Amino acid sequence: MAKAFQKVYTKITKITKATCSLKAQGVTNEELASVDGRAAQVVKIEGDEVILQVFGGTEGIPTNAEVIFMGKAPTLKVGDQLIGRFFNAYGEPIDGRPQPEGKEVEIGGPSVNPVRREQPSELLATGIAGIDLNNTLVTGQKIPFFTDPDQPYNEVMALVALHAQSDKIILGGMGMTNDDYLYFKNTFSNAGVLDRIVSFINTTEDPSVERLLIPDMALTAAEHFAVEKHEKVLVLLSDMTNYADALSIVSNRMDQIPSKDSMPGSLYSDLAKIYEKAVQFPDGGSITIIAVTTLSGGDITHAVPDNTGYITEGQLYLRRDTDTGKVIIDPFRSLSRLKQLVIGKKTREDHPQVMNAAVRLYADASNARTKLENGFDLTEYDERTLAFAKDYARDLLAIDVSLDTTEMLNVAWKLFAKYFSPEEVNIKAVFVEKYWPK
């Protein structure tokens, strides 16, 4: 498989679980190589000794294995032929169809100059009220779902992908189960949306270190559509905790001193490099990133969610509502930092007030529930808040509700009128006048 001008090496001097070393000349940093047919990348150069990280692991690699240097960092051929296709971490097709042609670009390219960015201001509707009503997203935003592994986060991601008003959707799957991969594939093809989807998938069956390439692959494709075609691109990354775990494996094998939770000291920068690819360009192109960070036992002080929270523009929590048994977007802990840029401006004027009033009443219900659990008597108002909370969770917070934002506001007004008086809802008089159901 070596081309004429490529030099072949066959003397490996050192092999560890993830790396191998050899003497070689003229090798460049981060260059791609093939070791016994497996993809590898230069991670360290010491004089004429080169250390290669072998993505697929080094099991069975002999010291006389064939090592070929490719003379370039990992690349992806970008273009329209990517559309509707499924690839692995190296950008090779896994859908049985031929390798697409296109412009070859290095993945993990440079950052956008901050002065060339535009302040995000365009609403990204998902149809899910728990998001659009309470945690409105904006194009160019980056936001993760913080979720326990038992929540149906991939289903939610697929829902968002189907509803979101975007030109392209790039799915990056890291350590995704084969079942979830097929779920995405079937959902997308059944919905007939494959013509705007590109997927890069690393499943649990693939070597874990390979998944380090997935976000860069997905975002390189996204940059092509956002920069060259001025399209609105939505990137879905699931699950970033698996990505971080792969980082910790590599840093461990490179003898780096771990910091908090066995994660590498560079975790913040590593995650930021990915999330900061989210951008709004002045010419209309944008990259929005929605990711999944699975939590262990709901612990958000763990290094992965903690560092993520400092990088992303808010976070969405998934949980099951005890009253209705439905999966909802938790209105208390979820937050979209950029919603202020669009609510009441790009959506109906009453949006901010309705949103706050509903959450406040839902909080009152939560207090009432605590009272009940502690054996105190409920007031008549408490009873009404509990009934409201149930309807609110079922008709608005549940992830299977699909409405446009104006309809969501109307539903909220209907629920207010059903259980409360205008004074109890405490919304500006002009809006009550205009929107209170008569």
Place this chain on the structure above:
Amino acid sequence: MATKGIVTGIVSNLVTVEVDGPVSQNEICYIIADNARLMSEVIKVIGKNAYVQVFESTRSLKAGDHVEFVNHMLEVTLGPGMLSRNYDGLQNDLDKMEGVFLKRGDYTYPLDTEKLWEFTPLVTSNTTVIAGDWIGEVVENHQKLKIMVPFAFEGKYTVKEIVAKGEYNIQHEIAVLADSAGKEHKINMIQKWPVKKAVTAYKEKPRPFKLLETGYRPLDTVNPIVEGGTGFIPGPFGTGKTVLQHNIAKQTKADIVIIAACGERANEVVEIFAEYPHLVDPHTGRKLSERTIIIANTSNMPVAAREASVYTAMAIAEFYRAMGLKVLLMADSTSRWAQALREMSNRLEELPGPDAFPMDLSAIIANFYGRAGYVKLNNGETGSITFIGTVSPAGGNLKEPVTENTKKVARCFYALEQERADKKRYPAINVLDSYSKYLEYPEFQEYIAEYISPDWVHKVHNIKSRMAKGKEIAEQINILGDDGVPLDYHQIFWKSELIDFVILQQDGFDEVDANTPMPRQHYMLDLVINICNIHFIFEHFNDVGTYFRKLINIAKQMNFAHFESDDFNRYKKQLDTALEEHPKRLDD
């Protein structure tokens, strides 16, 4: 001849260079890559090997690449024309860079060499001057900026020649200075300074004492920071660190504001780019961008330049301080800088300190905060750098090394608290955990007694102890129930709520409430303390909450109304009526 070298090793952004001559620690060098020169800094030397951190991606570098050393440390270029600019961490002008993406090795000049400045000489021939002395003046964005004897000039100099008043560009020779040996030095309006060295061209650094007005009640009234003071804001994500910092940057009564966005979100910097040209400095009526300089090393920009960015910002601040200006320097966040140090120390295989941070972290932080301060210049004028840094504690835990080491050196501590943020009590500063050491400075007490009122500090302590008492009682009520504590306890608790809602909470997004000038803070503090001093009579604990909610609501409306406007006075009257009508114990 300049030292040259050859790349022999690469791991991430740490490159080993075999050198052919002398190199110094922190010297700058350039690695010659295929199509770019990559700026790097020497951080360790062993024998012939210099270890350099590269301020760029090291992708595609190889053993054998050539390296050129420049014989100086990382420098800033100082002169007129820096205001309103957006720099990266190495002081490259971001607006001058072409293309959407940052190109490796693209270094742009931070100043404008063409622009003509109206220069007015401040000295005459034969005047004796030393480093930092003002020899001329130009006006930039309506601020008078000084042209100074370069900070690097040692000893005494005599002005041999100085140009007449007129228009010159920054490269034009404006003066000739002779040193004590008679050697002549030509100077223009530009000077360079190594960022990691503190500028000490001043006479003395007395204890700071003057209140720096931020317009924020939880700072100015409760835990004041002073001109030349230091403070820090730690807080878990989502507690409003950045909003608080941005608002302080917008409102503070300062001549120059420098914002170092160190390893934070690019969209936050974009917000400043988008808003500042339209926002007005509440003290001068001019555009906020006119007094602001932004140093942006966002989290996706090269890590090594993150450390450089805070030093670049500090060196620029020192330049303006030497002109006798009041500078506010904000860095968000110093944790990212510490993390950059940690990444490097790890690659250098140094023995780690706590949480894998380098052992000298505390010394580095202390040194940096030490560069802020209030100074008396050689000509008797004063200048100051007030430094406020944010800290992003891992897991929201304040017992981590960056927070702890910063706490040792910063004199003001503004603790943002998750619980307050959850309750939407903004700014989420926990008043009991936070402190300002300046309140204890006799110099400050003297100043504030003169400036506001003699019993000011006493009043501040009064509301703080009421807050502490209120918190204690809230805990007791939680355990014992509403009827398990004496009726008076409810009153004490609700008085602390009054203080919380009217003084400690401030709506940073409200046009009026966002900025509270000192006379108004004084008025409101007196108002609240007067209410707290009344002993109200209540029949039942339920009535206490109802009554105080009403008072709070009226007082908050006052905060939202323009000071002493008709609305304001109407609410004041309402409040007075509510107070008059309620039964009280007269002996108090």
